[in-house]
Amino acid sequence: MNKSITNFAALIFFSIPFLVNCQHDDHxxxxxEVFWSAKNKHAHLLYNRAxxxxxxxxxxxxxxxxxxxxxxxxxxxxxxxxxxxxxxNTEVGKVTQQAIRDGVNVILMxxxxxxxxxxxLPIYMRIAEHNSEKTYFEKIMDVGASGVVLTNTINGVVTxxxxxxxxxxxxxxxxxxxxxxxxxxxxxxxxxxxAEKLGYxxxxxxxxxxxxxxxxxxxxxxxxxxxxxxxxEQLIGHNIEVxxxxxxxxxxxxxxxxxxxxxxxxxxxxxxxxxxxxxxxxLLTGFEANGYKIISNKNDLMNLxxxxxxxxxxxxxxGISAAVDRDxxxxxxxxxxxMTTKALELLDRKDKNFFVMIEAGRIDWEAHDNDAGAIYxxxxxxxxxxxxxxxxxxxxxxxxxxxxxxxxxxGLGIAYTKVSEENLFKKKLSSGDLWHSDTDPLFFEQFKKLxxxxxxxxxIFGEAKSEEQLFEMLNNNSDYKxxxxxxxxxxxxxxxxKKAK
Numbered sequence: 001m002n003k004s005i006t007n008f009a010a011l012i013f014f015s016i017p018f019l020v021n022c023q024h025d026d027h028x029x030x031x032x033e034v035f036w037s038a039k040n041k042h043a044h045l046l047y048n049r050a051x052x053x054x055x056x057x058x059x060x061x062x063x064x065x066x067x068x069x070x071x072x073x074x075x076x077x078x079x080x081x082x083x084x085x086x087x088x089n090t091e092v093g094k095v096t097q098q099a100i101r102d103g104v105n106v107i108l109m110x111x112x113x114x115x116x117x118x119x120x121l122p123i124y125m126r127i128a129e130h131n132s133e134k135t136y137f138e139k140i141m142d143v144g145a146s147g148v149v150l151t152n153t154i155n156g157v158v159t160x161x162x163x164x165x166x167x168x169x170x171x172x173x174x175x176x177x178x179x180x181x182x183x184x185x186x187x188x189x190x191x192x193x194x195a196e197k198l199g200y201x202x203x204x205x206x207x208x209x210x211x212x213x214x215x216x217x218x219x220x221x222x223x224x225x226x227x228x229x230x231x232x233e234q235l236i237g238h239n240i241e242v243x244x245x246x247x248x249x250x251x252x253x254x255x256x257x258x259x260x261x262x263x264x265x266x267x268x269x270x271x272x273x274x275x276x277x278x279x280x281x282x283l284l285t286g287f288e289a290n291g292y293k294i295i296s297n298k299n300d301l302m303n304l305x306x307x308x309x310x311x312x313x314x315x316x317x318x319g320i321s322a323a324v325d326r327d328x329x330x331x332x333x334x335x336x337x338x339m340t341t342k343a344l345e346l347l348d349r350k351d352k353n354f355f356v357m358i359e360a361g362r363i364d365w366e367a368h369d370n371d372a373g374a375i376y377x378x379x380x381x382x383x384x385x386x387x388x389x390x391x392x393x394x395x396x397x398x399x400x401x402x403x404x405x406x407x408x409x410x411g412l413g414i415a416y417t418k419v420s421e422e423n424l425f426k427k428k429l430s431s432g433d434l435w436h437s438d439t440d441p442l443f444f445e446q447f448k449k450l451x452x453x454x455x456x457x458x459x460i461f462g463e464a465k466s467e468e469q470l471f472e473m474l475n476n477n478s479d480y481k482x483x484x485x486x487x488x489x490x491x492x493x494x495x496x497x498k499k500a501k
Contacts, residue, residue, distance in 0.1 A: 043461055043493045044370045050490070051480040053417065055450065056442040059370045060411020066157040067115050067408035071147035072140035074393055075400035076104060083145040083402065089164060092149070092404060093171030096191045100198060105399040106191070106355045107389050110168065111382050112161055112214055113364025115408030121376045122383050125451060128444035136386035140403065151407045154183070161364065162213030162225035164406035169217045179213065179222045179231070187221035192240070195355035201241045202354065203347050205339045207320040208361030209247025210235065214406060218357050229277050236286045241310050242346050242356070244301075244339040248314035249276040251283040258317060263294045269331045273317030287312045297332035306345050313339070322362050322456045324377040336360060336385045344392050358385065366456065367409035373453025373478060375412070416441050449479035467491040
């Protein structure tokens, strides 16, 4: 192991008592039940440090940043022309609502946490693989609008998903944690609600929980995004024809398991999950009474009749599994492409316009974990999902398709490194000159290894029971390799061993 990693590891070892016992650090991260505690947050950092000479991936933080985010749009020029250049995220909400008032179909796609560098990963991958077929991010930005979106709150620079999504949904700035209410706490009309009022059919699709900050901002109104039990109840108050995502644990009575309900009895991957409600309310019966068909797995989704009027598909107790971890044969969960394809099929009705918000939420979740390989798979899934929507838009010109992000997560970067004098890169040019360089730009052959990752780092950290198992699992998982010493250090941090003593 190189000297810099050894020194860094020593620093971590001497810091472990502080890291493990520090009350503030024990609550680092977003959604503690999903993401890291203090100790495995630092394990992620150590892993990235151990492979950094191979991957060149850098991270600024495990949280959100102020970095502007990309936007692309195709459709009627009246709206597309307003989404070019540097714009505020509220402009997305205003333009979307204008289109709805004018009787235009709207597909709004949000890559949660997706900054420019996240979006560039599949673009650089196709370049590295000498693939001339552009990504759908590129195609949409080439033929339509190409924008840079500022994401700040009303009184600060860095935002959260609920606040940013509220700006995108309603066209209003606000404070952190607020879900589609104004600064006095009163509801503001969202694009989805406007569409409902004007007789549109509507849809929400996400791979996060349906009560999470981004989807909630389109139908709920509350001063705090963490009131997810109340947010779940507000969903019943709407008539959203297509609802696909995760988060069903917020909809069943306290103390019950998903297998207690007929819809989930045979969904073996998730049916042991418990309710996350604090009361005895069964919200699923409310949806059933309102005429919804309730489905729970990919098979249900794929067999759903296109004439279905209203459907609630919640495919996990919490968020749907990461794209890199999702094995349909094991989990029974649909992909975002599956959900998007079916949603457009159900919403495309001859007698009505539609509005749908589709979120690729796992980009943000994997970025909180600083897991570049998992992010690559999540962004690639969004690109494939964009392809479905782009083809639909071309066949239905009265449709405005917008993709953007609510914020950037993690400060993702790829940086060059320097090599020693004896390792200079050299090449004799046909001109007779001898090219040489001491800068490693992350050669494409090394970058392509990012694609090799098979599971999320979070999943491996949770499953490894020994240093040797961690070493084998990490090295079998990716073409970026670690040493046994790296594995020992990471394992010790994960389990809070106080080696400094």
